[in-house]
Amino acid sequence: MVAGADTTHRIVASFNLSFDGGGLNNLEATEVTPPEFAGTAVCLQSSSGGITETVSMQGGYTPIKELKLKVPVCSDANSAYMRLHDWLEKCRPKARGGGGDFQKYSGAFTTYNWKGDVVEEYKFTDAWPYKFELEEVKADEEKDLIYGTFTCYLEKYERQPDQ
Numbered sequence: 001m002v003a004g005a006d007t008t009h010r011i012v013a014s015f016n017l018s019f020d021g022g023g024l025n026n027l028e029a030t031e032v033t034p035p036e037f038a039g040t041a042v043c044l045q046s047s048s049g050g051i052t053e054t055v056s057m058q059g060g061y062t063p064i065k066e067l068k069l070k071v072p073v074c075s076d077a078n079s080a081y082m083r084l085h086d087w088l089e090k091c092r093p094k095a096r097g098g099g100g101d102f103q104k105y106s107g108a109f110t111t112y113n114w115k116g117d118v119v120e121e122y123k124f125t126d127a128w129p130y131k132f133e134l135e136e137v138k139a140d141e142e143k144d145l146i147y148g149t150f151t152c153y154l155e156k157y158e159r160q161p162d163q
Contacts, residue, residue, distance in 0.1 A: 013114040017069065019107035019127065022087050027080040030147065031070035034109055034122060035157050065154040067109070067127065073134070073146045084150045088129040104128045104155075126155035 017032055018025040071080040092098020104126040111119040131151040137143065 010119055011113055012111040012119050015109065015111045017107070017109050019105040021105040022083070022090075022103060024083055024087060024105065024107070027069065027071070027083070029069045029071050029080055031068075032109060033066075033068035033070075035065040035067060035154065065124075065157045067124070067152045067154055067157075069150045069152070070147050071150070073148050081148060084129060085132070088132055088150065091128050091130075102128065121160040122157060123160060124154045124157040127152045 015032060017027045017029055019027075069080075069084065071084065074081045076082060087103065090099040090101045090103055092100070094100035105128070106123070106125040107127060108121060108123050110121045113119050129150050129152045133149045133151075135147045135149070137146060
C-alpha cells in the first residue's frame with residue numbers, strides 16, 4: 001500500500017440486494033453472505049512409484065454457489081421475510097405442500113461506500129431459495145427481533161469489473 005493512499009472509498013457502508021422478479025427488489029436484509037471464492041487442487045497427472053505427480057490450483061467458486069440472506073421475521077406482507085417466504089413456498093414441490101411453481105430469478109448484490117459510490121457489484125442468474133432457518137429462540141431470553149436466514153442456490157455468480 002502506498003503511504004498516504006486513501007482507502008476509505010473501499011469501506012462498505014451499505015448494500016442493496018435485488019432479484020428481477022416476484023417483487024423481490026430492494027430487500028431489507030440485515031446480513032448477506034455471498035458465495036465464497038475458493039481455489040481447488042486438482043491432480044492432473046500421477047504415475048506408479050510416486051515418480052511423477054502434478055497438482056494444479058484452479059481459481060473459481062465452491063461447487064455449490066449459495067447466497068444467504070438474514071432478515072428480521074415479520075408478518076407484514078411487504079417485508080423481506082414474507083416476500084422471500086412466499087417465493088420459497090411457491091418453489092417447493094406440490095408433494096411437499098408447496099406451490100410447485102419453480103421460479104428462478106436473476107439479480108444483483110451491490111455494496112456502497114459512505115459517499116454512495118459502488119464498491120463492488122456481483123450479478124447472478126437463475127437463483128432460487130431452497131432452505132429457511134429460524135434462529136435459536138430460548139424461553140429465558142428476551143429478544144426484540146427474531147431473525148431468519150434464507151439460503152438460495154445460484155447457477156451463475158460473477159463479480160462485475162470496477163468502473
